Amino acid sequence: MTIQHFIDKVCARVLYVLNRRATRLMIQAPASAQIEPQDYFVLRTNEGRNLHIEDGVYLGPHATIYCTEAHVYIRRKVVIGPGLTIIDSDHNFRQVGTHIIDSPNRAEDAVDVTIEEGAWIGANVTLLKGVTVGRGSVVAAGAVMVRSCPPYSIVGGVPARVIGQRFTADEAAEHERLLREGK
Secondary structure: OOHHHHHHHHHHHHHHHHHHHHHHHHOEOOOOOEEOOOOOOEEEEOOOOOEEEOOOOEEOOOOEEEEOOOOEEEOOOOEEOOOOEEEOOOOOOOOOOOOHHHOOOOHHHOOOEEEOOOOEEOOOOEEOOOOEEOOOOEEOOOOEEOOOEOOOEEEEOOOOEEEEEOOOHHHHHHHHHHHHHOO
16 A cells, blocks of 8 residues: 555545534534435535525435535425535636636625425436526436526436426426325
């Protein structure tokens, strides 16, 4: 085993332990939210104040969430598969005379990301700034969402687009009624 390999293994283990402990500390999540142990959970946030997770959420492993300037809202009863990526802003790549890595991120470029109640986000989905996943929508595995979708949509692709609806208008109304009644 080389010294570099040993250092890599030690660093990986330290990050694993720190991430498992920090996940609950950094995220303001109710006890009913199920957050899988994160081997590599990347959370870049404003001391946890910008990430909002409601009751009954399942967040799969290997999530990466950047919400340093804008807010990320994950509403009630959302299911999120492994490998989620949420990014609230872009790099400022139009600044003449400056490398992208040296350009300051501007708070005004950040836009909230919201996953509405009852949505299902498949594996390895990316949600970019300003996206709202509509109530009860399904986002197919591997999708990259660059624009919002209406409630009860089925979306997929790169970039993601609406490819179907979960319910007809009558079924959606009945679904909503039954949810209100608690059935």
